[in-house]
Amino acid sequence: MKHEKWEAICSRCGLCCHEKVVLDDMVVIDPDKACEFYDEDTKSCRVYEDRFSYCDRCRKINLKMAMFSPILPPTCSYVRWAEQKGLRFAKKRELVLGNLD
Ligand code: SF4
Numbered sequence: 001m002k003h004e005k006w007e008a009i010c011s012r013c014g015l016c017c018h019e020k021v022v023l024d025d026m027v028v029i030d031p032d033k034a035c036e037f038y039d040e041d042t043k044s045c046r047v048y049e050d051r052f053s054y055c056d057r058c059r060k061i062n063l064k065m066a067m068f069s070p071i072l073p074p075t076c077s078y079v080r081w082a083e084q085k086g087l088r089f090a091k092k093r094e095l096v097l098g099n100l101d
C-alpha cells in the first residue's frame with residue numbers, strides 16, 4: 001500500500017501518543033499523560049516528520065503493528081483495518097482510560 005494511503009487510515013485520535021500499559025485483557029491509556037510533542041489543541045504531533053529522532057518512544061505504525069501489537073487500542077483505525085482484512089492476531093483487549101500514576 002502506498003505511504004499516503006496507509007497514513008490516511010489513521011483517524012488522528014491521538015491515543016497512541018499517550019502513556020499506556022497492557023494489563024491482561026485491557027489496554028490502559030492515560031488521557032492526561034501525552035507525549036511532550038503531542039499538541040492537545042490540534043490533536044496532532046508537533047514534530048511528525050522527524051518524530052523518530054525527537055522521541056525514543058515513538059513507534060512507526062506499520063503493518064506488523066496493525067497485525068500483532070498489543071499496545072494499540074482496539075479503537076485504533078489500523079487495528080480495525082487489520083480486523084476487517086482478517087489480519088489481526090493479537091488478543092482482543094478492552095480500552096480503559098485511566099490514571100497511570
Ligand atoms: S513524537 Fe510520536 S508519540 Fe510523540 S506526539 Fe509525535 S507521533 Fe505521538
Ligand code: SF4
Pocket residue numbers: 009010011012013014015016017061072073075076077078
Ligand atoms: S491510535 Fe491508531 S488511529 Fe489513533 S492516532 Fe494512533 S495510529 Fe492513529
